[in-house]
């Protein structure tokens with residue numbers, strides 16, 4: 001039975017950094033009849049979404065689409081390219097990087113974790129110079145892969161992947177570059193080919209504006225060559241059969257047909273707007289939300305403005321204020337979901353997602369919910385974040401107008 005609790009009036013404000021709000025058009029596409037995944041119509045759609053995803057990853061190389069969450073796509077990247085006991089360099093920028101490391105350990109890889117020095121490691125991006133230094137010290141090339149998270153969803157930090165590629169090249173090291181862009185793709189600029197990434201990992205429920213349920217790998221020729229030597233057990237995740245079947249628009253196992261309809265629709269939206277317009281839109285939203293946080297007098301979790309995330313903003317609550325208690329007030333009073341602090345920053349910060357099917361007014365309302373909730377929780381604010389965000393949006397019109405009035 002449906003209860004009022006589950007379906008209150010108005011739209012729920014899903015301001016977590018994924019799953020993100022799904023456009024109605026995309027939801028409607030999912031309601032088309034499920035078709036035979038071995039039948040003639042399916043192949044056309046299969047080839048279309050594979051080609052669309054190449055455009056979104058900015059690659060001409062194969063893209064794998066799995067019925068899986070992002071974690072599955074993490075696993076696929078590792079089991080296809082590595083062997084038990086292989087040495088892997090993992091850069092810890094936050095909770096998701098730490099979880100990926102845990103997964104790699106469970107697969108039998110020998111991981112070495114590096115991070116930015118000091119207590120603020122989870123407030124910084126990847127330091128490419130530290131990667132370069134470590135790789136230069138590995139004269140015997142024991143390190144087989146470098147793993148980094150592009151957009152660290154737990155902190156709101158977007159690392160510079162081109163700089164990591166440069167660091168690997170400067171060290172003249174053959175390690176593969178594996179990048180998690182689960183929350184970056186489709187919202188922040190991401191260039192698989194240009195940045196020389198060997199495996200890019202993504203998921204459906206963030207910038208792509210889909211419900212959860214699709215995990216992806218974009219791969220390189222070097223990654224394919226590595227997959228022929230790699231001996232970690234792989235069956236469901238194996239790229240070889242997938243690449244073969246995908247050539248004709250089909251999958252080796254049953255793909256999630258209705259989510260592929262949604263993916264096709266979402267790619268139409270992203271590509272019709274143009275990726276550059278989409279990236280600029282997220283940057284602008286992010287700046288508006290950060291203006292609000294600054295006006296409140298609160299700290300942004302990301303301490304380095306050069307790596308602010310266009311996708312989410314982490315808001316640190318003052319000493320002694322439980323961020324989850326603030327989130328609870330905002331959810332119960334204003335029906336707005338915010339991201340919880342994860343791992344070692346739990347209770348110390350909350351996350352505002354500014355991605356997916358959103359706009360200035362939705363974000364202003366979300367900021368208003370935060371402002372009211374913070375005050376109700378007893379936080380003394382320096383000023384009005386709502387006013388600051390309004391000022392930002394009003395004085396920075398989007399490059400492309402949302403609509404043309406008659």
Ligand code: PLP
Pocket residue numbers: 018069070071072096149151152153154180181182183203212
């Ligand atoms: N990596 C990042 C950066 C994420 O944001 C997430 C999920 O939020 C994951 C990995 C894990 O993906 P999933 O929860 O879809 O398995």
